[in-house]
Amino acid sequence: AIQMTQSPSSLSASVGDRVTITCRASQGIRNDLGWYQQKPGKAPKLLIYAASSLQSGVPSRFSGSGSGTDFTLTVSSLQPEDFATYYCLQHYNYPWTFGQGTKVEIK
Amino acid sequence: QVQLVQSGAEVKKPGASVKISCEASGYTFTNYYMHWVRQAPGQGLDWMGIINPSGGNTNYAQKLQGRVTMTSDTSTSTVYMELSSLRSEDTAVYYCAREAGESPFDYWGQGTLVTVSS
Numbered sequence: 352a353i354q355m356t357q358s359p360s361s362l363s364a365s366v367g368d369r370v371t372i373t374c375r376a377s378q379g380i381r382n383d384l385g386w387y388q389q390k391p392g393k394a395p396k397l398l399i400y401a402a403s404s405l406q407s408g409v410p411s412r413f414s415g416s417g418s419g420t421d422f423t424l425t426v427s428s429l430q431p432e433d434f435a436t437y438y439c440l441q442h443y444n445y446p447w448t449f450g451q452g453t454k455v456e457i458k
Numbered sequence: 459q460v461q462l463v464q465s466g467a468e469v470k471k472p473g474a475s476v477k478i479s480c481e482a483s484g485y486t487f488t489n490y491y492m493h494w495v496r497q498a499p500g501q502g503l504d505w506m507g508i509i510n511p512s513g514g515n516t517n518y519a520q521k522l523q524g525r526v527t528m529t530s531d532t533s534t535s536t537v538y539m540e541l542s543s544l545r546s547e548d549t550a551v552y553y554c555a556r557e558a559g560e561s562p563f564d565y566w567g568q569g570t571l572v573t574v575s576s
Binding site: 385389395400404406445 | 493502503504505508517519520553555557560561562563564566567568569
């Protein structure tokens, strides 16, 4: 199974900060990667698909980049509603695998 | 609008089985694969498997092979996930999630909490 190593596992940031989260795949996955945001008690929400495409309705402060094994999710200016846990997902082959998650907390 | 509505919370004893439903609406049910994902308390997301609602083909996570069964009913636009021989480690929130080509998991069910306790 492809392992997705996500870092950091948590971070503290302030409103307005630029935040970057990375995911590294244990083998190449082309651009078959999505990013999800999850708030407590809620289902995850798709932010980015195909590594860099913004899902409809998602604010443009979210962006994704990367291909192959290294991927990045960037929030250009963190807003109060962005404090949540973020996950990457590879869907290159089965079993699909998630990163361990990154909890973004208020500094 | 697309909606995935799951059945309610369950409490089961170790060794029992649980069957969760996920009713889809707002789109053509047979055109999209459906996945199941679970999340143990305080833990990350864990992919369980996929079903093609049209033909019923499935692909399960190896660690669940032999215990999980995913089925679909096209007459009611509902997919089901049954997990048998439950153990305490199966306590989790279970989600169904739709696959839409290169944007997987674009819609999710609200989640179903399954508690396994003696």
